[in-house]
Amino acid sequence: MTKPVVVTNILSIDLEDWHQLVHRRLKNASSSPSANVDRQLETLLALLDEHKVKATFFTLGMLAEARPELVQRVANAGHEIASHGYAHRRVYQMTRREFHADTSRGKALLESITGQEVCGYRAAEFSITRPALWALEVLAELGFEYDSSIFPIHHRRYGIADFDPRPARYQLADRRSLIEIPLATQRRAGQNVPFSGGGYFRLWPLGTLVRGFERVNATGLPVTTYFHPYEFDPERLDALAGLDRPSLKQRVSGMRLNWHQNLGRNSLRVKLGELLQRFRFTTFREYLEGADLGESRTLFSAAGR
Numbered sequence: 279m280t281k282p283v284v285v286t287n288i289l290s291i292d293l294e295d296w297h298q299l300v301h302r303r304l305k306n307a308s309s310s311p312s313a314n315v316d317r318q319l320e321t322l323l324a325l326l327d328e329h330k331v332k333a334t335f336f337t338l339g340m341l342a343e344a345r346p347e348l349v350q351r352v353a354n355a356g357h358e359i360a361s362h363g364y365a366h367r368r369v370y371q372m373t374r375r376e377f378h379a380d381t382s383r384g385k386a387l388l389e390s391i392t393g394q395e396v397c398g399y400r401a402a403e404f405s406i407t408r409p410a411l412w413a414l415e416v417l418a419e420l421g422f423e424y425d426s427s428i429f430p431i432h433h434r435r436y437g438i439a440d441f442d443p444r445p446a447r448y449q450l451a452d453r454r455s456l457i458e459i460p461l462a463t464q465r466r467a468g469q470n471v472p473f474s475g476g477g478y479f480r481l482w483p484l485g486t487l488v489r490g491f492e493r494v495n496a497t498g499l500p501v502t503t504y505f506h507p508y509e510f511d512p513e514r515l516d517a518l519a520g521l522d523r524p525s526l527k528q529r530v531s532g533m534r535l536n537w538h539q540n541l542g543r544n545s546l547r548v549k550l551g552e553l554l555q556r557f558r559f560t561t562f563r564e565y566l567e568g569a570d571l572g573e574s575r576t577l578f579s580a581a582g583r
C-alpha cells in the first residue's frame with residue numbers, strides 16, 4: 279500500500295497598514311502608517327510562534343520605509359521577507375516603466391533593511407491579469423525568482439480564470455524565466471472558486487476549511503494562502519478613526535468598510551490556529567527548495583506596454 283503524500287501548504291502575509299491604505303482611499307491623499315499595525319503584527323507573530331510556523335511576508339515598500347524596524351522584527355523572527363511593491367498600485371493601471379520603478383524601489387528598500395536578497399513578489403490586489411502579464415518579464419529582469427500574484431478565477435477586479443493552478447516555471451522573453459505560484463482555488467460546479475484566505479476564511483466554518491485543505495492537497499497541490507495583519511487585530515477595525523471631520527461620502531464608505539472588514543474577523547485567529555495545527559505550512563522559499571516543478575512551460579505572449 280502506498281503511503282499518502284503529505285503536501286506542504288504555503289503561508290503568506292501581505293504586510294501593509296490597513297488604516298494607511300483606507301485613509302488614502304477615503305481622502306485621496308497619502309498619510310503615514312498608523313500605530314495599529316504594531317498591535318496587529320504582534321498578535322499574528324505570536325500565533326505563528328505558538329505553532330512554530332514560518333511565513334512569507336510580502337511587505338509593502340511605503341510601510342517598510344516609514345517603519346523599517348517592523349521589517350527587521352519579522353526577519354529576526356525567521357520569516358521570509360518578500361515584496362508587495364512600493365505604493366500598492368494595481369499593476370494593470372501602471373505602465374511597464376512605472377511598474378519597474380515601483381517594484382525596484384520596494385525591493386531595494388527591503389534589501390537595505392534586512393541585508394538579504396528579496397526573491398518573491400506579490401502584486402497589490404492580485405493585479406497581474408492577462409493584459410498585465412508583461413509584469414512577469416519585469417520581475418524576472420529585476421532578479422525575482424518567483425511571483426504569487428495570479429488568481430486563477432473570474433473576479434471583477436482581478437484574476438485569469440483559465441490560468442493553470444499548478445506552481446510552475448515559465449519561460450519568458452530574453453531567455454529569462456520566473457516561477458509562478460498562483461493563489462489556491464477549488465473546483466466547484468465547473469468553476470474555480472478562491473480558496474486562499476481573505477473574506478472566505480473569515481466566514482466559512484472550520485469544517486469547510488479543513489475539507490477544502492484536504493481536497494486541494496489530495497490533488498498534490500499546496501493551498502497557497504494569504505492573510506493581512508489587520509485581520510488579526512484584537513480590537514474592532516474603524517476606517518474612520520483618525521480622519522479629521524469626514525464628509526458624508528467618506529462616512530458612508532468608512533461604515534461600509536467597517537461592516538465588511540469586521541465580519542467574521544474575530545474567528546480567524548482561532549481557525550488559522552487550528553489549520554496550523556492540522557496541516558503542514560511553510561514559506562514560499564522553503565516550499566520551492568523541496569518542490570518538483572517538472573518541465574518549464576512557455577507563457578503565451580507576455581509582451582505589452
Ligand SMILES: [Zn+2]
Pocket residue numbers: 292294362366401402403
Ligand atoms: Zn495589499
